[in-house]
Every structure is written in C-alpha cells, then in structure tokens.
Amino acid sequence: MPNSPEKSTKERILDSAVRLFSQKGYAACGMRDIVRDAGVSIAMVNYHFGSKKALLQEIIRRFSADTFQLADHHFEGAEALEIKLRRFIRDMIKLFRKNPDSLRIMVTELPMDVPEVIDFKADRVGKLVQLARDKLFSSFPDEVRERIHLEILGPALIGMLTFHFIVHPVFERAFGIRCDDDFYDGYADELADLFLYGILSKTNSHHATQENPKDD
Amino acid sequence: MPNSPEKSTKERILDSAVRLFSQKGYAACGMRDIVRDAGVSIAMVNYHFGSKKALLQEIIRRFSADTFQLADHHFEGAEALEIKLRRFIRDMIKLFRKNPDSLRIMVTELPMDVPEVIDFKADRVGKLVQLARDKLFSSFPDEVRERIHLEILGPALIGMLTFHFIVHPVFERAFGIRCDDDFYDGYADELADLFLYGILSKTNSHHATQENPKDD
DNA sequence: TTGACAATCAAACAAACGTTTGATAGATAT
DNA sequence: ATATCTATCAAACGTTTGTTTGATTGTCAA
Numbered sequence: 248m249p250n251s252p253e254k255s256t257k258e259r260i261l262d263s264a265v266r267l268f269s270q271k272g273y274a275a276c277g278m279r280d281i282v283r284d285a286g287v288s289i290a291m292v293n294y295h296f297g298s299k300k301a302l303l304q305e306i307i308r309r310f311s312a313d314t315f316q317l318a319d320h321h322f323e324g325a326e327a328l329e330i331k332l333r334r335f336i337r338d339m340i341k342l343f344r345k346n347p348d349s350l351r352i353m354v355t356e357l358p359m360d361v362p363e364v365i366d367f368k369a370d371r372v373g374k375l376v377q378l379a380r381d382k383l384f385s386s387f388p389d390e391v392r393e394r395i396h397l398e399i400l401g402p403a404l405i406g407m408l409t410f411h412f413i414v415h416p417v418f419e420r421a422f423g424i425r426c427d428d429d430f431y432d433g434y435a436d437e438l439a440d441l442f443l444y445g446i447l448s449k450t451n452s453h454h455a456t457q458e459n460p461k462d463d
Numbered sequence: 464m465p466n467s468p469e470k471s472t473k474e475r476i477l478d479s480a481v482r483l484f485s486q487k488g489y490a491a492c493g494m495r496d497i498v499r500d501a502g503v504s505i506a507m508v509n510y511h512f513g514s515k516k517a518l519l520q521e522i523i524r525r526f527s528a529d530t531f532q533l534a535d536h537h538f539e540g541a542e543a544l545e546i547k548l549r550r551f552i553r554d555m556i557k558l559f560r561k562n563p564d565s566l567r568i569m570v571t572e573l574p575m576d577v578p579e580v581i582d583f584k585a586d587r588v589g590k591l592v593q594l595a596r597d598k599l600f601s602s603f604p605d606e607v608r609e610r611i612h613l614e615i616l617g618p619a620l621i622g623m624l625t626f627h628f629i630v631h632p633v634f635e636r637a638f639g640i641r642c643d644d645d646f647y648d649g650y651a652d653e654l655a656d657l658f659l660y661g662i663l664s665k666t667n668s669h670h671a672t673q674e675n676p677k678d679d
Numbered sequence: 680t681t682g683a684c685a686a687t688c689a690a691a692c693a694a695a696c697g698t699t700t701g702a703t704a705g706a707t708a709t
Numbered sequence: 710a711t712a713t714c715t716a717t718c719a720a721a722c723g724t725t726t727g728t729t730t731g732a733t734t735g736t737c738a739a
C-alpha cells in the first residue's frame with residue numbers, strides 16, 4: 248500500500264522508512280524498498296537526509312524527543328506518586344501504541360557503530376531516572392529511598408512497557424488475542440498495579456515475601 | 464580476536480556468528496565478517512548450514528531450547544510459588560548472562576519473513592504460560608486466579624528480565640555501573656520482589672493502592 | 680591400489696547495495 | 710528576459726552481497 252500523496256516528499260520518505268525499517272530491520276531494508284513505497288525517486292533520500300544512516304538517526308531522534316518529553320511532563324506536578332505513575336504508564340502505552348514501529352526501531356536498531364547515539368540515549372535515560380528520583384520520590388524518607396534501586400526498577404519498568412510491542416507478533420499468535428482499546432486499558436492497569444505494589448513493598452518491610460530464601 | 468582453534472569448523476562458525484550477529488545485527492553482518500573471524504573459508508557456511516538464514520535459525524533454535532527447557536524444569540516440583548519463582552528468575556538471569564548475544568538475537572532478529580519461526584516461538588510461549596498456570600498457581604482459589612492475568616504478567620516478567628540485556632550498552636553508560644556478579648544478584652532479588660509483591664497484591668485486596676484512580 | 684566420500688579452499692557469479700551524476704522542469708529574484 | 714535556486718528524476722557508479730563451482734586434500738573401504 249503506497250503512501251498518501253498529499254504529503255511532502257520528505258514526510259513520505261519518513262513514513263515509509265519507519266514502517267519498513269520496523270518490518271524488515273534497518274540493514275535488511277534497501278533504499279529502493281523505501282522509495283518504491285513512498286512513490287519517489289531514490290535520489291530523494293540522499294537529497295533530503297544526506298544518507299540512509301542519517302535517515303535512521305532522524306527517525307530515532309524524533310521519537311526519542313516525543314518519548315522523553317512525555318516522561319518529563321508527567322513527573323512534574325504536586326500529585327501523589329500513585330497518580331503520577333499511573334498516568335505516566337497509561338500515556339506511555341498510548342504513545343507506544345500510536346508509534347509501535349518507531350518504538351521497535353529505537354529499541355532494536357541500536358546503531359552500535361554510531362557511539363554518539365548511545366551517548367545520547369544514555370544521557371536521556373540517566374536524566375530521566377534522576378528526574379524520577381527528584382520529582383517522584385522526594386517525599387520519601389532517606390532510609391526508604393536507599394532501598395529503592397531506581398537504576399534497576401526504572402529499566403525494569405521500561406522493559407515491561409516496551410517488550411510487549413517488540414515481540415507483538417509472537418504475543419498475538421501465542422494468546423490468540425487481538426489487542427484493542429480494552430486490552431490496553433487492562434494492560435496499563437495491570438502493569439501499574441504490579442509496579443506500585445513492588446515499590447510500596449520497599450516502604451513497609453524489609454523482607455519481600457515470607458522469607459526471601461537464598462537456596463541453591 | 465579470532466576464535467579458539469581446537470573447535471570444529473561448524474562450531475567456530477556458530478560462535479563467531481552469534482557474537483557478530485548480536486553486535487552488528489543479522490542483516491548488517493556479512494558472511495565474510497563471520498568466516499574471517501572464524502578463520503575458515505566462506506564456502507563453509509553454505510556447506511555446513513545450507514544458507515545464511517539457516518545459520519540464524521540454528522542459533523535461535525539452540526538458544527530457544529535451552530531457555531524453555533530451563534523454564535519447564537523450574538515450574539515442576541512441590542515447593543511454594545515464591546521459592547520456585549525466585550529460583551526461576553535467578554537462573555534465567557544466569558542463563559542470559561552466559562549467552563547475552565544469543566538472547567539479543569532471539570529477541571531482536573525476528574525473521575518476519577519466516578512465519579514458522581514466529582509460530583514456533585508463539586507455541587513455546589503459550590505452553591510456558593499454560594505451564595505456569597498449571598504448576599505455579601494451581602493451589603490458588605479460582606476467584607484469585609481470575610484476577611491474575613498471566614497473559615499480561617508473563618510477558619511483563621520476560622520483558623523485565625530481558626530488556627536489560629538488550630539495551631545493555633546504553634544501560635551501562637547511563638548509570639556508570641559495571642555489571643558484575645554482585646550487581647546481578649541484587650538485580651535478580653529486586654525483580655523477584657517486584658513481581659511477587661505485584662502478584663500477591665491480587666490475592667489479598669481488590670484495589671491496587673489507596674484508590675486505583677482513573678483520572679484524565 | 681583404487682574408488683568413493685567428506686571437508687576444505689580460492690575464485691568467480693549475478694544480483695543488490697548506497698551513492699553520485701547530469702539533466703530537467705518550475706519557481707523566484709534581478 | 711535572464712540568472713539563480715530548489716526539487717525531482719533516470720541512469721550509471723563502484724562495492725559488497727550470498728551463493729556456486731571446480732579443484733584439492735585426507736580418510737576409510739573394497
């Protein structure tokens with residue numbers, strides 16, 4: 248299915264690239280696949296973006312900006328931790344649903360040979376966790392905050408949220424579920440419950456369940 | 464750094480392919496990269512595996528077998544849910560640490576044009592969740608099991624466990640952590656706490672935190 | 680000793696790759 | 710009117726791709 252014809256050439260290339268990079272992977276997707284889908288000449292990619300790799304970086308750059316801006320926005324404000332975190336998780340899933348292709352590209356197509364991309368992402372993730380520490384957990388007493396390892400729980404949360412979209416084809420096949428609005432409402436609630444209880448457990452007691460066994 | 468010379472040609476190719484597929488991605492990694500690293504001729508790949516794609520499928524097949532066999536094994540037995548689940552999480556992380564390259568390949572290189580691979584994975588995931596339902600939660604009363612949505616919590620757990628290894632370079636850069644034995648011990652404990660509390664919350668009360676708000 | 684078989688290699692293959700070039704049309708400014 | 714600039718295209722460029730071929734070596738059986 249070709250692209251809508253009223254958009255500009257540059258936007259048509261971007262749309263096609265996002266879909267095809269996600270579908271076949273960046274390296275496996277030839278520029279001729281993209282321009283055929285976009286209905287433009289192959290020279291247009293280098294004209295508008297400079298190179299195929301720069302096109303990929305532009306896609307990642309745009310989606311990163313959306314994602315981290317959303318996170319920044321939801322951590323501000325005076326509401327309780329529960330309220331902020333539930334809203335954050337719900338809107339994050341909403342954003343991922345709207346751009347599942349961009350999400351998969353951002354996660355799976357780590358351009359290992361472009362160190363500045365890794366630096367960029369690491370910088371944003373670090374700032375995000377710092378923001379969570381300052382804005383989300385600032386009211387907790389120090390000895391509780393010491394027990395909450397955000398550098399573990401943060402990536403775990405992101406992993407929970409994103410993994411479903413990464414392996415979506417396997418997931419739908421395995422459970423015979425079609426993922427509609429209702430499903431994702433339940434999905435967001437379930438993950439929020441899981442995460443909030445996990446955090447709050449640290450605020451009340453030391454031991455996780457009955458005994459926290461360390462058997463071998 | 465080339466491969467160890469005492470192994471067979473077939474094994475040398477497999478070892479090199481796992482590392483390089485993970486590093487550069489399947490499509491971006493040329494067969495000449497692999498055979499140069501393995502110290503063999505390029506014809507050996509097609510001789511021993513048939514094609515480049517068959518080599519990828521062999522890698523995924525081997526690692527899938529290890530992973531799901533581990534899961535099957537840990538869900539059996541008469542111990543309590545907490546004990547089984549903690550041991551499962553710990554050994555899963557141990558396996559992922561030993562084969563981070565295979566894990567990344569299995570998750571990120573979904574051969575979309577090979578439907579049987581997706582079918583294979585979907586089948587295994589479905590059976591795994593069914594096994595968890597039968598062996599892990601069989602002692603719970605029915606009205607509690609209805610509230611535990613394993614088709615959501617299961618993939619969420621796998622996402623938590625694997626995501627760290629997928630984005631490992633970003634992760635290490637962001638937090639300035641070197642991930643040693645101690646780190647992963649804490650990592651496993653933290654995730655087990657998080658997950659067990661999230662589940663046990665469903666067994667006690669209906670509402671997640673204070674109010675389970677549904678604001679907009 | 681001869682024949683068959685398995686493992687290996689260097690070289691060659693056509694196809695596909697990302698990029699560049701030169702030309703063309705349309706708009707805008709001088 | 711003419712020159713400049715922008716957006717576009719078809720065609721060609723040199724590489725690199727995965728695969729195949731034909732020859733060579735070593736091993737084991739007849």
